Amino acid sequence: METALADGTTVRSDTRRFHLWMAGVFVLIAFGGFTPTYWLPLANGAIHVPPIVHVHGFLLFSWTLFYFSQTALIASGRTISHRSWGLFGIALFSVMICSIIATRVTMLKLDDAHGVGEAGKRFSAVVVLALPLMIGLFATAIANIRKPEVHKRLMLVLLASMMTPAIARVFLTFLAPAGAAAAGPPPPFVALPPSLVAFMLIVVAMVYDWRTRGRPHKAYVYGGLFFLVEIFAVVPVSGTQWWLSVATALEHLFG
Numbered sequence: 394m395e396t397a398l399a400d401g402t403t404v405r406s407d408t409r410r411f412h413l414w415m416a417g418v419f420v421l422i423a424f425g426g427f428t429p430t431y432w433l434p435l436a437n438g439a440i441h442v443p444p445i446v447h448v449h450g451f452l453l454f455s456w457t458l459f460y461f462s463q464t465a466l467i468a469s470g471r472t473i474s475h476r477s478w479g480l481f482g483i484a485l486f487s488v489m490i491c492s493i494i495a496t497r498v499t500m501l502k503l504d505d506a507h508g509v510g511e512a513g514k515r516f517s518a519v520v521v522l523a524l525p526l527m528i529g530l531f532a533t534a535i536a537n538i539r540k541p542e543v544h545k546r547l548m549l550v551l552l553a554s555m556m557t558p559a560i561a562r563v564f565l566t567f568l569a570p571a572g573a574a575a576a577g578p579p580p581p582f583v584a585l586p587p588s589l590v591a592f593m594l595i596v597v598a599m600v601y602d603w604r605t606r607g608r609p610h611k612a613y614v615y616g617g618l619f620f621l622v623e624i625f626a627v628v629p630v631s632g633t634q635w636w637l638s639v640a641t642a643l644e645h646l647f648g
Contacts, residue, residue, distance in 0.1 A: 426559025509577035514640035518631035550616035
C-alpha cells in the first residue's frame with residue numbers, strides 16, 4: 394500500500410512502519426542502556442554528578458523521544474504536523490549540541506581536579522570527533538527536507554550514531570572489570586565495540602532497503618561510511634599531541 398504525501402511523494406506503508414519500529418528501538422536503547430548507571434541510581438538518590446549532566450541527559454533523551462514522535466506522525470500520515478514541528482526540532486538539536494560541549498568541558502575540569510586530566514583529554518576525542526558527524530548529518534537532512542527518502546534515512550543514520558553512549562553503558566555494566574568506572578576515563582579504544590554495534594543499526598536499515606528497493610539508498614551508504622571513518626579515527630587522533638592541545642583549549646573554553 395502507498396500513501397501520497399503533500400509534496401506528491403509516495404511512501405509505502407510498510408516503509409513507514411519500519412522507520413517507526415527503528416525509532417522505537419532507539420528509544421529502548423537510549424533508556425535501557427542508561428538504566429543501570431543513571432536512571433536507577435537517579436531514582437534511588439545515589440547519583441552525584443554536576444547539574445549539567447542531568448540537563449545533558451534530559452536533552453538527549455528528549456531528542457530521541459522527539460524523533461520517535463516525528464516518525465509516528467509520518468507513519469500516521471500527518472505530514473503537515475510533522476513539518477510544523479521542524480523548527481522546534483532544529484532548536485532542540487542545537488541546544489543538545491551545546492549541552493554536549495558544556496558537559497565535556499565540565500568533565501575535563503573534573504578529570505583535571507582528580508588527577509586524570511590527560512586520560513580525560515584523550516577520551517574526549519570519542520565525544521568531540523562525533524560532533525562534526527552529528528552536525529553534518531543533521532544539516533544535510535534539513536537541507537533535504539523536500540526529499541523525504543533522503544531526509545528520513547539521514548535522520549536514521551544520525552540517531553543510530555547517537556546510540557553509541559547508551560550501548561557503551563551496557564558494555565560497562567556487563568563486561569567491564571569491577572571498579573572500572575571509578576578508575577577514571579577509559580582509553581578511547583573501548584568506544585570501538587559499542588560504536589560498531591551502533592553501526593549495525595544502519596546495516597539493518599541497509600538490508601531492509603536492499604530487500605524492498607533492490608539496493609541500499611545512497612544516504613545509508615555515505616552516512617554509514619562517514620560514521621565508520623569517525624569511529625576508526627578516534628584512536629589514532631586521541632593519541633596525538635595535537636589532540637591534547639585541542640582538548641586543553643576546549644577545557645578552557647569557558648574560562
